[in-house]
Amino acid sequence: MTEWADLRERRLAEPGAAEAYDAARLAFELGRTVRQMRESRCWSQRELADRADMTQSAVARFEAGGTVPTLPVLERLAKALDADLEVRISPRAPAA
Numbered sequence: 703m704t705e706w707a708d709l710r711e712r713r714l715a716e717p718g719a720a721e722a723y724d725a726a727r728l729a730f731e732l733g734r735t736v737r738q739m740r741e742s743r744c745w746s747q748r749e750l751a752d753r754a755d756m757t758q759s760a761v762a763r764f765e766a767g768g769t770v771p772t773l774p775v776l777e778r779l780a781k782a783l784d785a786d787l788e789v790r791i792s793p794r795a796p797a798a
Contacts, residue, residue, distance in 0.1 A: 730767030732776070737765040739783045753782035 713719055740750045740761075747761045754761070755778060763769050764779075771779075773789065780787035 725770055726767065729770045732771065733765040733767040736761075736779055736783070739785065740765075743783075750779070750782060754778040 714723060736750075740747070745753075747765070748758045750756075751758045751761045756775070760769075764771060764775070776787050776789075
């Protein structure tokens with residue numbers, strides 16, 4: 703019987719798996735942030751969708767981390783939430 707940790711390790715060792723995992727993590731984190739901001743305003747997904755010129759189902763998929771958004775989608779969501787969108791690339795610390 704295979705343990706989950708063993709299976710996960712084997713899957714992440716497959717070509718492209720680590721990148722896909724990172725993309726899924728980023729999509730999840732972005733969705734969680736937008737959901738928290740929406741809920742702090744007591745808005746429904748429909749209200750955010752209307753303000754961002756999106757469908758409610760697109761907002762639901764985004765908040766669930768089911769899609770990797772484009773920059774224009776992020777810009778529309780940020781504008782609807784009266785928030786700043788910051789995209790940056792920072793150098794990593796050199797390996798020791």
